[in-house]
Amino acid sequence: GAVVSQHPSRVICKSGTSVKIECRSLDFQATTMFWYRQFPKQSLMLMATSNEGSKATYEQGVEKDKFLINHASLTLSTLTVTSAHPEDSSFYICSAVLDLTLHFGNGTRLTVT
Amino acid sequence: KNEVEQSPQNLTAQEGEFITINCSYSVGISALHWLQQHPGGGIVSLFMLSSGKKKHGRLIATINIQEKHSSLHITASHPRDSAVYICAVYGATNKLIFGTGTLLAVQP
Numbered sequence: 411g412a413v414v415s416q417h418p419s420r421v422i423c424k425s426g427t428s429v430k431i432e433c434r435s436l437d438f439q440a441t442t443m444f445w446y447r448q449f450p451k452q453s454l455m456l457m458a459t460s461n462e463g464s465k466a467t468y469e470q471g472v473e474k475d476k477f478l479i480n481h482a483s484l485t486l487s488t489l490t491v492t493s494a495h496p497e498d499s500s501f502y503i504c505s506a507v508l509d510l511t512l513h514f515g516n517g518t519r520l521t522v523t
Numbered sequence: 524k525n526e527v528e529q530s531p532q533n534l535t536a537q538e539g540e541f542i543t544i545n546c547s548y549s550v551g552i553s554a555l556h557w558l559q560q561h562p563g564g565g566i567v568s569l570f571m572l573s574s575g576k577k578k579h580g581r582l583i584a585t586i587n588i589q590e591k592h593s594s595l596h597i598t599a600s601h602p603r604d605s606a607v608y609i610c611a612v613y614g615a616t617n618k619l620i621f622g623t624g625t626l627l628a629v630q631p
Binding site for chain 2: 501516517
């Protein structure tokens with residue numbers, strides 16, 4: 411069964427609004443989760459590393475004020491896309507590591523109109 | 524040039540064929556992952572390798588650290604194997620670096 415649950419799977423929002431994506435580890439505690447972004451026909455790009463109880467570590471070029479990450483508990487990390495623009499439309503996916511194995515959420519397809 | 528290169532980018536095979544997907548990388552690594560991404564976007568980890576060879580069912584993964592090369596083989600391919608296969612490596616920064624993927628279509 412799923413080890414990492416991501417919600418929602420699809421979301422359509424209007425420009426200027428904010429969207430929150432949740433990533434939950436099921437039946438295990440994840441002190442670290444990873445958020446990726448994938449454009450069509452491109453590889454995954456790491457956006458940030460989410461650390462429970464502390465600030466997220468953002469990759470170069472990723473705006474931390476635009477992509478807010480909160481890892482308030484050992485089983486939940488959230489990514490909020492603030493003031494979304496059409497260019498933020500993409501596939502966002504989270505992952506966590508359990509027993510040296512990568513586990514991914516099913517991803518969230520965000521469309522900003 | 525990408526740090527992780529995969530070939531081929533696209534592959535069409537007939538059901539039953541033996542399939543090989545290649546991954547070459549240019550950085551020092553601690554481990555390499557093979558991932559499978561389904562059409563809906565979900566990703567499943569197939570293998571993690573740091574040396575040698577691993578087998579799981581019809582899938583075989585090999586890695587040659589000296590040559591900085593890994594291969595994923597699928598024996599007796601089936602249409603349900605159709606997916607994007609992604610090679611990813613843990614580099615010196617201990618962050619995953621992804622290849623661009625190989626789109627595999629297995630026709631019945």
